[in-house]
Amino acid sequence: xxxxxxxxxxxxxxxxxxxxxxxxxxxxxxxxxxxxxxxxxxxxxxxxxxxxxxxxxxxxxxxxxxxxxxxxxxxxxxxxxxxxxxxxxxxxxxxxxxxxxxxxxxxxxxxxxxxxxxxxxxxxxxxxxxxxxxxxxxxxxxxxxxxxxxxxxxxxxxxxxxxxxxxxxxxxxxxxxxxxxxxxxxxxxxxxxxxxxxxxxxxxxxxxxxxxxxxxxxxxxxxxxxxxxxxxxxxxxxxxxxxxxxxxxxxxxxxxxxxxx
Amino acid sequence: xxxxxxxxxxxxxxxxxxxxxxxxxxxxxxxxxxxxxxxxxxxxxxxxxxxxxxxxxxxxxxxxxxxxxxxxxxxxxxxxxxxxxxxxxxxxxxxxxxxxxxxxxxxxxxxxxxxxxxxxxxxxxxxxxxxxxxxxxxxxxxxxxxxxxxxxxxxxxxxxxxxxxxxxxxxxxxxxxxxxxxxxxxxxxxxxxxxxxxxxxxxxxxxxxxxxxxxxxxxxxxxxxxxxxxxxxxxxxxxxxxxxxxxxxxxxxxxxxxxxx
DNA sequence: GACGCCTAGTCGTCTAGATGAGTTCCACCA
DNA sequence: TGGTGGAACTCATCTAGACGACTAGGCGTC
Numbered sequence: 001x002x003x004x005x006x007x008x009x010x011x012x013x014x015x016x017x018x019x020x021x022x023x024x025x026x027x028x029x030x031x032x033x034x035x036x037x038x039x040x041x042x043x044x045x046x047x048x049x050x051x052x053x054x055x056x057x058x059x060x061x062x063x064x065x066x067x068x069x070x071x072x073x074x075x076x077x078x079x080x081x082x083x084x085x086x087x088x089x090x091x092x093x094x095x096x097x098x099x100x101x102x103x104x105x106x107x108x109x110x111x112x113x114x115x116x117x118x119x120x121x122x123x124x125x126x127x128x129x130x131x132x133x134x135x136x137x138x139x140x141x142x143x144x145x146x147x148x149x150x151x152x153x154x155x156x157x158x159x160x161x162x163x164x165x166x167x168x169x170x171x172x173x174x175x176x177x178x179x180x181x182x183x184x185x186x187x188x189x190x191x192x193x194x195x196x197x198x199x200x201x202x203x204x205x206x207x208x209x210x211x212x213x214x215x216x217x218x219x220x221x222x223x224x225x226x227x228x229x230x231x232x233x234x235x236x237x238x239x240x241x242x243x244x245x246x247x248x249x250x251x252x253x254x255x256x257x258x259x260x261x
Numbered sequence: 262x263x264x265x266x267x268x269x270x271x272x273x274x275x276x277x278x279x280x281x282x283x284x285x286x287x288x289x290x291x292x293x294x295x296x297x298x299x300x301x302x303x304x305x306x307x308x309x310x311x312x313x314x315x316x317x318x319x320x321x322x323x324x325x326x327x328x329x330x331x332x333x334x335x336x337x338x339x340x341x342x343x344x345x346x347x348x349x350x351x352x353x354x355x356x357x358x359x360x361x362x363x364x365x366x367x368x369x370x371x372x373x374x375x376x377x378x379x380x381x382x383x384x385x386x387x388x389x390x391x392x393x394x395x396x397x398x399x400x401x402x403x404x405x406x407x408x409x410x411x412x413x414x415x416x417x418x419x420x421x422x423x424x425x426x427x428x429x430x431x432x433x434x435x436x437x438x439x440x441x442x443x444x445x446x447x448x449x450x451x452x453x454x455x456x457x458x459x460x461x462x463x464x465x466x467x468x469x470x471x472x473x474x475x476x477x478x479x480x481x482x483x484x485x486x487x488x489x490x491x492x493x494x495x496x497x498x499x500x501x502x503x504x505x506x507x508x509x510x511x512x513x514x515x516x517x518x519x520x521x522x
Numbered sequence: 523g524a525c526g527c528c529t530a531g532t533c534g535t536c537t538a539g540a541t542g543a544g545t546t547c548c549a550c551c552a
Numbered sequence: 553t554g555g556t557g558g559a560a561c562t563c564a565t566c567t568a569g570a571c572g573a574c575t576a577g578g579c580g581t582c
Contacts, residue, residue, distance in 0.1 A: 018534080018535060018536090019535080019536075020535075020536085025472075028472070044561080044562065044563085045562080045563070046561085046562085054536080054537085055536065055537045055538065055539095056537090056538085056539090057318075057535095057536070057537075057538090058535080058536060058537080060563085060564090061535085061536090063563095064325070068329050068469070068482065068483075069469050069470075069471075070468065070469040074562095074563065074564090075544090075545090075562090075563080076543070076544050076545085076562075076563050076564065077543075077544030077545040077546085077561080077562050077563065077564095078544080078545060078546090078561095078562065078563080079561095079562060079563075080562095080563080088466075093517065093519050094519070094520075096519060096521060097520070097521065097522055098521060098522045099522070197521035198521055199518055199519060199520055199521050200518070200519040200521065201516065201517070201518055201519075202516070202517045202518075202519060203514055203515070203516050204465060204487075204514065204515040204516075204517070205349075205510070205513070205514045205515075206467030206485045206486075206487050206510035207331065207485065207510060207511070208329070208330050208331040208483050208484075208485065209330075210330075211289070221329065222329075222469050223469075224467045224468065224469065224485035224510070225467075226465075226467050232521075249466070249467035249468060249485070250468065252466070253464055253465065253466045254464070254465040254466075255462065255463070255464050255465075256354065256462070256463045256465070256517045256519070257460055257461070257462055257463075258354050258355070258357060258460060258461040258462075258463060258517075259355075259358070259460055260357060260358065260359060260458035260459055260460050260461060260493075261358060261359045261360070279564075279565060279566090280565080280566075281565075281566085305531075305532060305533085306532075306533070307531085307532080315566080315567085316566065316567045316568065316569095317567090317568085317569090318565095318566070318567075318568090319565080319566060319567080321533085321534090322565085322566090324533095335532095335533065335534090336532090336533080336574090336575090337532075337533050337534065337573070337574050337575080338531080338532050338533065338534095338573075338574030338575040338576085339531095339532065339533080339574080339575060339576085340531095340532060340533080341532095341533080
């Protein structure tokens with residue numbers, strides 16, 4: 001039952017700092033210093049109670065603190081574990097370049113397989129609907145849109161879900177309205193429709209997930225999401241697609257290249 | 262003491278869902294539906310205890326749930342409030358374009374004043390130090406660097422802090438090593454030194470803040486940070502600066518433009 | 523009017539205990 | 553051999569109460 005000595009220190013009873021914060025500090029430091037490795041099990045609540053001589057609620061308070069920081073996650077009946085850092089997927093700013101599209105495969109699939117992961121696309125849903133105010137504004141006062149909703153998984157883990165919106169009069173009746181848009185994806189189809197793509201605008205924000213997002217992406221406590229809204233413009237400056245994406249922040253790093261002039 | 266009726270519903274005792282989650286759901290829904298507006302005070306813990314007929318710890322558990330989601334923040338002695346959404350600063354991908362630099366003022370200052378905010382720069386610290394492994398790799402195997410550390414505030418609120426690293430043999434003895442690098446900032450000085458800037462690489466990640474970041478940025482619970490690492494390259498492809506930035510995620514939206522070819 | 527004190531209301535921290543539920547493993551029995 | 557039941561351990565939820573500390577407003581004193 002007793003804790004291996006040296007793993008965790010003692011409390012400072014003279015400190016102003018709340019006891020549960022001191023305990024969280026101790027555990028955090030032990031993780032930082034590698035005394036608890038990624039994926040390792042923390043001492044059980046009972047062991048921590050004994051070690052620090054406090055009540056169980058205080059220990060739980062400490063752990064819930066660390067959970068909120070995304071450092072640990074608890075599993076009912078098993079224990080509390082140092083949260084492993086999943087491999088991140090790097091999204092380069094040229095990922096929608098035409099030269100990649102011409103290969104004919106979806107960007108997500110190609111990239112994932114190159115990284116040795118098993119990609120999946122999920123819950124595909126294609127609908128015709130009224131544009132929300134925001135989408136309408138981004139598409140240039142379009143009323144009705146075709147929406148394409150899907151979820152992406154890597155090795156069975158959901159990492160991202162996205163909804164594309166296209167003006168209905170552009171997409172209706174084309175392969176874009178089919179579940180499978182064909183080789184090169186909807187951007188290839190848009191170009192075949194004579195909409196030569198010129199550039200994309202991306203807006204990036206980070207925030208904590210909603211309840212629904214937590215569920216859809218199976219997020220652990222303390223994992224934010226990246227919310228990315230991309231608008232595609234054709235060579236005449238018309239917006240042809242808006243893609244609204246929510247990503248598990250611990251699975252991604254976004255890379256952009258900016259010109260200096 | 263009693264709660265205005267209609268604000269919050271009742272619990273479902275037959276539900277599997279934990280009581281504290283049901284209470285959090287009720288409050289979340291009330292916020293979503295606008296029954297509690299931004300900045301409004303939630304019912305006190307005592308009122309919620311009475312309304313739902315549960316113990317105080319259960320109510321506190323609900324509230325701490327909502328805090329973790331970034332929905333509310335509590336103020337000791339005052340109450341729990343719906344977290345107001347602060348105005349966000351939009352960072353455009355051309356913010357380092359030469360044409361802006363030539364105005365002579367710092368980008369942060371110009372932008373903030375244009376938006377009607379009061380900008381401040383803080384805790385400026387210039388040091389010579391050994392490069393960390395990561396910084397060294399990004400700068401191309403540079404051992405010693407000049408580091409410039411500073412914090413940015415808008416209307417007194419810290420929103421971002423950043424550290425720039427430059428190869429020491431490039432920056433030493435120049436105005437870059439001075440606290441005030443002069444008009445146009447260090448990028449202008451680099452160009453005067455013959456390092457014509459070609460492009461920047463930016464890497465964006467989001468995560469929960471460390472203890473220190475929470476303190477430096479005075480972050481509320483449930484606010485993630487955006488971690489941005491920018492590398493500046495000159496026209497000969499040499500990395501001349503790495504800037505490591507941590508931003509309060511609720512204060513920013515990043516905007517990028519990507520070419521389609 | 524300015525200041526300080528007091529008080530009621532608020533959240534923060536901590537204790538001690540009860541019950542529930544998921545996981546693991548092993549001894550026992552068929 | 554193989555399955556089953558249970559013990560022991562884990563975290564999850566909830567209760568009831570105590571004390572501390574911060575805030576705001578009222579009130580009296582100077």
